[in-house]
Each structure stands twice: as structure tokens, then as C-alpha cells.
Amino acid sequence: MGRSPCCDKLGLKKGPWTPEEDQKLLAYIEEHGHGSWRSLPEKAGLHRCGKSCRLRWTNYLRPDIKRGKFNLQEEQTIIQLHALLGNRWSAIATHLPKRTDNEIKNYWNTHLKKRLVKMGIDPVTHKPKNETPLSSLGLSKNAATLSHKAQWESARVEAEARLARESKLLHLQHYQTKASSHPHHNIGFTHKTLLTNWTTKPNEDQQQLESPKSTVSFSEMKESKIEFVGSSTGLTLIKEPVHDWINSTIHEFETTQMGEGIEEGFTGLLLGGDSIGGSFSGEKNETAGDSSGGDCNNYYEDNKNYLDSIFNFVDPSPSDSSPMF
């Protein structure tokens, strides 16, 4: 049977974390690694459940987290991956370095979803709510193709995500080993920095606009002894690599992300309802009267660009090195 909720124990604190609690959690993980989350709170002197500690660590305290506004490229990546993967935030997060699934999920729900809706695009299916105009543009065939390819692509991206998770796990184990053998091992931050951050509002002053790249480490992928076998329900992992295909698809993904094609499509599309000049989080500019997503006159063109950009993502190169298609 199921287990009882871990926070049901009397006396366990819930709600927002205090700086003192953060410091305890950080200090413990810095010194010992997190180990078993279940037993961590007691060892760390926290009156929290392990789940709460894990969440706090993964979504906030981890040193490799990037906070602040999402840049254009990150937004594009989220939209593209969401079109392929749906609400699989953890899989999407593996392609957005330093972003947590929770943050991406929040950003999608509070910003991107609304933006798509305003553009007349169904945020679930990523199709225009009224198909007719696009059909007349001759896109219906493309849409069918997209649907088919997206199934494969979805499986591929999911496999990438899995690999990324596995490699992260390996790194974590490596780190934990290090932490246990080096009691004062520094993992890239100090209590001081944490407390400094707490004196200002989190999120506010840590905006970095780094150029994102896939968290899937290509070298790790190359070293991986894993082969993907597609199936209707997902992927089976068996031994021995098929490096060429993996690397080529990853390369396609990466070049597509950096390429000008999608940039153009999404930039025009998404910037349309937002502020001009790259200040991209200025949603308040999307006031009534501004037919967000651009001019009404540009509606069809915009949607065409939107679909095109996804087509480009799914099928980015004319040569199409993927054996799947």
C-alpha cells in the first residue's frame, strides 16, 4: 500500500523557509551531501520532512541554479519543447541549464501560456485555435507531418532527458563521495553568499543573461554505453551506443537552437505582444487594445511563423540525418 505523507508527523514545520533553516540545510549538504532525504532533516537539525528539504535544495539552494528573468532563447526552447513534450517539465528542464522544472512550470503558467492564448494558439496542442486559415495556407499537411515526427522527437528528447538525469546522478554520487571524503569540500558557494542573498529579495539581483545551452553533456552522451530503441510507448535502453545518430540529432537540436530560423519566427511572434527592443518580460505592455502577438494583419503570418519554427525544430535540416524519418 501507499505510505503515509511524510509531513504528517506532528511537529514538522511547513511553509516558507527561514534563512536559518536554509543555512542548516546548506551546511549539512555542503559537508555530507544530501544522502537519504528521509534521514537528512534529523541529522541536519531541521524540523522539516525530507521531501520539503529536497524541494528547497533542488528548487532554490542548489548552487548551480540560475534565477531571474528568462531570456528569449530560453523562452523559445520552452515553447518548442512544450510543443513536443507537453507538461513534462523535468524533461524540458534538462535542456535549460540552471533552470528548475518548477521555475519553468511557473513561467509557462504565468507568462508563456497566456501569451500563446493571446496569439490565438492553443497552449496545449500548440495549434491555432481556428485551423481554417492555416489550412488555406497549406499547412494542414505539415501539421500532420509534425504530429507524426513529434512523436519520435518526443521520445528522443525524453531519452536525452533521462540520460541527462543519469549523468547528473553520477555527478551527484561523485560529489557526495567527495563531500564525505572531504568534510569541508566547497561546492561553489558559501554560507556567506547565501545570507547575502537573503538580505536582498531573492530573484531580484541575480539576473544573468547567459546564453543557454543543452544540459545534456555531449561528452557524457558520447561516453554513454546506451542505445535507444524506439517504441510506441517510449524507449528501451540497451547496451552499446549508436553515437552517430544521437550526436547528429543533438547537433541538430543545438544548431536549431542557435540558428536564425527559429529565432526569426519566434522573435517576431513573441516580441510582437511584448515590449520592443528585447526587454522581454514586459508583459504589462500587453494591454487591451494591443492585439498581442502582433497586429491583426499579421495574425496569419505570425502563426505560420510559429508553426514553421516548430517544423524547423522537429525537422531542422534538409539532409535529415535522423534515421527515424
Add this chain to the structure above:
DNA sequence: AAAATTCCCAACCGCCGAATT
């Protein structure tokens, strides 16, 4: 200036699958 409303996000909840006993 104050009240009402909306927005945003950290954190919780419940479920699931994998691992362990």
C-alpha cells in the same frame, strides 16, 4: 490613501515508478 483585484512564485500535495525488504 485605501481597498480591491490581479499577478507571481515558493512550497505543498498526491500520485507514480523504482528500489528495497
Add this chain to the structure above:
DNA sequence: CAATTCGGCGGTTGGGAATTT
């Protein structure tokens, strides 16, 4: 093989901040 434990995921929400009335 069943029961249990654990970590992880996605959906949801509470409450503070920001904005509007």
C-alpha cells in the same frame, strides 16, 4: 511476489507583492 520505502514529478494553492480602481 507482496508490502513498504523513497525519490521524483506535475498539479495546485496560499500569501505576499504589484497594480488598478
